Amino acid sequence: MDVTQALSAAFGLVFGGDHAFYAIVGLSLTVTLSAVVLAALIGLPAGALLALARFPGRGAVIVLVNGLMGLPPVVAGLIVFLVLSRSGPLGSLGLLFTPAAMVVAQTLLVLPIVIAITRQLIEDLHGEYREHLASLGLTGIRAIPTLLWDGRFALATAILAGFGRASAEVGAVLIVGGNIAGYTRTMTTAIALETSKGDLPLALGLGIVLIALTLGINAVTYAASRVGARFAG
């Protein structure tokens, strides 16, 4: 096998009009972006709170969140699997082997990254602008919206890091999604499957498409933040 074959496989996938392939790409993006949005909605305020709040055991919580950035995807998948299995506590929801289960698992993976990086950024920002904010009457948690807004461009990087983790992982979505053709098959699980079928050019072709997509999303975010920064002055 050579790279030419993989590139031609990638080209064939993108321009071949294969609906199954477009569905796989669509599902990958839907699941990953849903997880990232959920993680941002929860993680940004939670991270900011953790930056400003003072309570006993705060250090332990910070260590825990930082440590969970390294949560192995396969463990996150296993936890969600056990909870959502018909024999588990939330089994009656019937969510195992659905895209929703994949979103939950990936949210678990992305959330610690968003919280941890937000916490650090907001803590630094707050140190810098504490007196200025106080003069505006913004003390304690009332400063959070302003701080999050001021840190928005740096926070975008935190969210991109989370996106990278979710879009690249295969362990969690494989366990809770089941890699069902046409239903829970994503880019990464399809790559794993084609590798196991020995179709290495197709597997690598899928990989090339996935990397290109990730680059594209990062480029768009970068461009948007540059434009935004210019207007924000």
Place this chain on the structure above:
Amino acid sequence: MLTKRHLMTAGAALLVLGAAAVAQDSRPSATTAAPAGTRFITVASTTSTVDSGLFNHILPLFKAKTGIEVRVISQGTGQALDTGRRGDADVVFVHARAAEDKFVADGHGGPRRAVMYNDFVLIGPKSDPAGIKGSRDIVAALRAIQTKAAPFVSRGDRSGTHQAELTLWRDAGIDLAATRGSWYREIGQGMGAALNTAGGMNAYVLADRGTWLSFRNRGDLDILVEGDKRLFNQYGIMLVSPQRHAHVKQADAQAFIDWVVSPEGQKAIADYKVGGQQLFFPNATDSGA
């Protein structure tokens, strides 16, 4: 702090809401019958049936006839039976007779119906360091591999193929626990991964013929031993017990099982060929299978 708790609660609610929103368009209600077009059942089956492409061939035929979508999860036989035991599938379609009989005896599902067979083949490097090529005696071949300590890749995942492999070692009178060394390599992965690994290490590996025939990365590997009747590989299908798991879609799942063992389903299986070779041989009418 009150506000913090509020935010956490809101966060948790958002997580569930978001998941539900994603689920909504793709998941029919868990409790009521799904509307036409989204009827589906979940089948836990083996890597050999999925990797070989059999399901891609037969499931569209079943769906066209009944409108029932079949969602297949590909696992080793041991794991697929576990999935059935937990109630996470409606049907299990596997190949390890002893484990299937235990599944039925323990009340997790059944009755078991024979579906089809193919056979296992011993794959190895063309250089054949154990000198077994062309033999029809799988037991003698395994003894030669063990004596020469030639690299051997084992699935090591409680799959049907793994269980068959362990039975063959026992038939060969080899106590793996006592004699295995670095030549015996358990990888704990599916059939395709085991073939990829064997190719990379010039090792021997037991494979089902279906996966081998549709495998694309053969490199220096070839079939070295085949045709021994001990290499017979029977597949069976079972309904997961609706008594144990009330959500099992009994009617649709039974419709699938009935179709697979019907003349029409059996013909669909026989018609599946890769490179002109038939991969699976239907035998639902064979009372001893």
